[in-house]
Amino acid sequence: MRRGRLGATVAEILVWQVALSVLWLVLISTVDPLELFVGLGCALVGAVAAVAARRAVSGR
Amino acid sequence: MTDTLLLISLCAVAATATAAVLVRDPARQALVLSVLGLALAVLFTVLQAPDVALSQLAVGSALTPLLILLSVRKVRRRGRREEDGR
Amino acid sequence: MSRRLRMWILAVGALGFAALFCAACPRLPAFGGDSHPYGERAVRAALAHRTANVVAAVNFDQRAFDTLGEESILFASVLGTVVLLRQTREEREVPPAPARVPLPVRRYALLLLPVALVVGLYVVAHGQLSPGGGFQGGVVVATALHLLYIGADYRALERVRPVGVYEIGDAAGEGAYLVLGLAGLVAGSSFLANTVIGYGTFNTLASGGIVPLLNMTVGMEVACAVVVLLARFLDQAVEIEEESGR
Amino acid sequence: MNAWLVCASLLLVAGLLPVVWGTARGPLGHRVVAQNCGTSVVCLVMLLLAQGYERPAYTDLALVLAVLGPVGTLVFARLLSGELDEEPRWGRAVTALTVAATAPVVIASCAATGPGRAAVKVVFIGVLLAAGNVIASRTLSGAHRNPTETRYD
Numbered sequence: 001m002r003r004g005r006l007g008a009t010v011a012e013i014l015v016w017q018v019a020l021s022v023l024w025l026v027l028i029s030t031v032d033p034l035e036l037f038v039g040l041g042c043a044l045v046g047a048v049a050a051v052a053a054r055r056a057v058s059g060r
Numbered sequence: 061m062t063d064t065l066l067l068i069s070l071c072a073v074a075a076t077a078t079a080a081v082l083v084r085d086p087a088r089q090a091l092v093l094s095v096l097g098l099a100l101a102v103l104f105t106v107l108q109a110p111d112v113a114l115s116q117l118a119v120g121s122a123l124t125p126l127l128i129l130l131s132v133r134k135v136r137r138r139g140r141r142e143e144d145g146r
Numbered sequence: 147m148s149r150r151l152r153m154w155i156l157a158v159g160a161l162g163f164a165a166l167f168c169a170a171c172p173r174l175p176a177f178g179g180d181s182h183p184y185g186e187r188a189v190r191a192a193l194a195h196r197t198a199n200v201v202a203a204v205n206f207d208q209r210a211f212d213t214l215g216e217e218s219i220l221f222a223s224v225l226g227t228v229v230l231l232r233q234t235r236e237e238r239e240v241p242p243a244p245a246r247v248p249l250p251v252r253r254y255a256l257l258l259l260p261v262a263l264v265v266g267l268y269v270v271a272h273g274q275l276s277p278g279g280g281f282q283g284g285v286v287v288a289t290a291l292h293l294l295y296i297g298a299d300y301r302a303l304e305r306v307r308p309v310g311v312y313e314i315g316d317a318a319g320e321g322a323y324l325v326l327g328l329a330g331l332v333a334g335s336s337f338l339a340n341t342v343i344g345y346g347t348f349n350t351l352a353s354g355g356i357v358p359l360l361n362m363t364v365g366m367e368v369a370c371a372v373v374v375l376l377a378r379f380l381d382q383a384v385e386i387e388e389e390s391g392r
Numbered sequence: 393m394n395a396w397l398v399c400a401s402l403l404l405v406a407g408l409l410p411v412v413w414g415t416a417r418g419p420l421g422h423r424v425v426a427q428n429c430g431t432s433v434v435c436l437v438m439l440l441l442a443q444g445y446e447r448p449a450y451t452d453l454a455l456v457l458a459v460l461g462p463v464g465t466l467v468f469a470r471l472l473s474g475e476l477d478e479e480p481r482w483g484r485a486v487t488a489l490t491v492a493a494t495a496p497v498v499i500a501s502c503a504a505t506g507p508g509r510a511a512v513k514v515v516f517i518g519v520l521l522a523a524g525n526v527i528a529s530r531t532l533s534g535a536h537r538n539p540t541e542t543r544y545d
Contacts, residue, residue: 020264026512027268027455029276029448034351042267049291049306050260056305057256057298065401072408079416087472088420091427094464095415098434098457099408105441105453110277111201114269114453118285121431121460122467123372126292129471130383141388248534251466254527261520262459269452276449282456289460296466 009051016047062106069103090128094120196345197354202274206360210338213360214323217367221320224371228313231378233386242300242384255297262290270365274354280364287365288372300384309377312370319367326359396444396504400437403493407433421532422480424468425487428528431461432490435521436497439514443501448510451517458517462524469531479533487529491522 017040024039025031076096083089097120104113175181192203205213233239270283294303330339343359346352411433414426435457442450469476480486498518502511 016260020260023261023264023516024268026509026516027265028272029510030350032350038271038351042264042271045267046260046264049263050256052306053259053294053302054256056294056302057252062397065397065404068401068404072404072412075409076412079412083416087475088423091415091423091468092412094427094468095408095412095430098430099412101453101457102404102408102434102437102441105438105450108445110447110450110453111199111279111282114277114282114456115285117453117457118282118289118460121457122289122292122464123285123376125464126376126467126471127379129467130379133471134383137383138388245470247470248531250527251531254462254523255466258459258463258524262463265455265459269456276452278452286456286460289463293463296463296470 012051012054013044013047016050017043019043020046065106066103069099069106072099073103075099086128086132090125090132093128094125097121097124193348195340195355195357196348197357198275198349199273199277199279201277202279202357202361203354205279206274206357206364207340207354210327210340210356210360213364214327214338217320217323217364220368220371221316224316224375227375227378231382233381236389237386238389239381239385240387242304244301245299247298252297255293259290259293259297262293263287266290266369267365270361271351271358273361273365274357275349275351280361280366281368284365284368285372287369288376291373292376295380300380303380307373307377309374312373312377315366315370316374319363319365319370322363323360323367326356326363330356394444396440399497400440400444403433403437403440403497407437407493418480419477420472421476421478421483424465424472424476424532425480425483425529427468428462428465428525428532429486429490431457431465432494432521432525435461435517436493439497439501439517443504448505451510451513454517455513455520458521458524461521462528465524465528466531469528476532483529483533487525490525494518494522494525 020043021039024043025036028035028039073096076092076099080089080092080096083092097116101113101116101120104110104116175183188204188208189200191208192200195203195207197203197207266283266286266289268283269278269286270280273279273283291307292303294306327338329342331337333339333342335341338356340355340357343355345355352358408430411426411430415423415430417423435454438450438454438457442448442454495518498514501514505511505514
């Protein structure tokens with residue numbers, strides 16, 4: 001069960017990261033490799049926060 | 061055109077600031093302060109100072125009301141307890 | 147020092163100030179005119195270091211030492227709040243009651259939290275390109291974290307937000323600002339000088355040399371400081387109660 | 393004579409001054425609804441000013457306000473829930489009006505910016521603002537009816 005839940009969490013973080021990266025692309029004006037790299041980093045931070053928030057609320 | 065816009069936003073800030081002073085209850089004053097923050101942000105934007113407007117928006121829209129209302133809640137709970145205590 | 151005497155001193159001081167102020171005003175350039183002596187120099191210095199947002203250039207390049215002062219003021223005020231609002235002996239900590247929040251608000255808060263976080267980080271990262279910067283972005287990030295308190299209850303927020311980590315982040319942000327300043331000294335020029343790192347190409351994320359880095363440290367420091375500040379206010383308002391025994 | 397600035401000043405006069413009047417007077421329930429409406433009005437004014445001054449960077453102001461504005465109203469609804477006495481009859485109408493006002497402003501500024509990421513950004517701001525406004529006003533109206541009626545998880 002532990003591996004199952006870990007897999008689910010990682011998947012959820014990835015989904016959130018992709019969504020937030022798309023949001024980052026919409027926000028920035030010029031697109032270049034450094035912006036994408038910083039965007040992916042910020043999206044990862046946002047994704048981890050989103051999953052942590054959801055689990056804190058659902059009481060697990 | 062920008063002068064009329066400047067005049068309007070100045071009047072809005074003046075009106076909101078006066079309202080903020082006239083409202084005495086802290087909880088209701090937090091509401092008027094939030095609208096004052098919005099009026100100030102418009103004034104700063106019209107005066108071509110977006111950074112200052114962004115600071116005002118970031119702080120004034122959610123942070124200041126939260127701080128004021130938490131303080132009001134703490135003071136009110138202490139007040140109510142003193143009445144029970146007596 | 148009777149009240150009347152204090153009023154007289156105030157009147158004299160105010161009169162002196164009024165006189166000097168009125169003497170100075172006529173020499174100011176007309177409002178909205180085209181001669182901006184300070185503005186032209188600031189824009190020229192900002193463009194020399196290829197920083198698109200002149201305000202960020204003034205904040206973090208030309209007058210970075212003042213920003214260090216402002217940052218220390220924020221740090222000291224949060225420190226003061228932590229000391230003042232600590233839990234005293236006769237107060238006890240009550241675990242916060244779970245609040246009943248309508249379902250749509252909870253979903254909205256959970257969806258908005260990551261979006262607001264990314265918007266805050268976007269504002270911090272693009273401080274030297276578009277309006278924004280470390281302070282504004284830091285406040286947005288900190289407010290985003292507190293969506294959990296609004297969407298759920300304080301118990302959920304506490305589970306996600308270990309205050310100790312944010313206190314360390316607060317101090318680390320302040321320290322990082324100083325270290326970046328010392329890097330200028332180590333590189334042989336003056337404290338907080340913008341000569342250490344290349345200026346990159348104009349209007350890109352890496353432009354402006356030390357400005358984006360200082361923006362990030364200020365962003366981290368302000369975000370952590372506001373989280374610690376709100377933590378103290380929330381503790382006092384929601385959790386800490388006086389001993390009802392007396 | 394910039395049409396955008398004319399619209400911005402009209403919206404400012406028609407929107408912000410009644411909001412200030414509504415926030416400073418009347419029962420608490422009316423005031424919070426007025427504050428919620430004020431956030432939307434100023435966010436739309438920011439979008440119009442961004443177009444009027446031809447500075448796309450100003451849309452960041454509207455973005456931050458669209459994100460944090462409704463949160464401010466939710467803070468009021470959450471911490472003043474005990475005192476929210478009665479909801480104004482015109483509460484729903486005002487929310488519908490502001491959401492309806494969001495659409496033309498967003499469509500107009502999208503048309504002006506032309507297709508591309510900037511237009512998507514403006515649409516995103518509009519959607520965020522409308523959603524926040526609706527959620528906040530529903531919370532305010534929900535606060536009056538007994539809590540059991542609103543669905544809880």
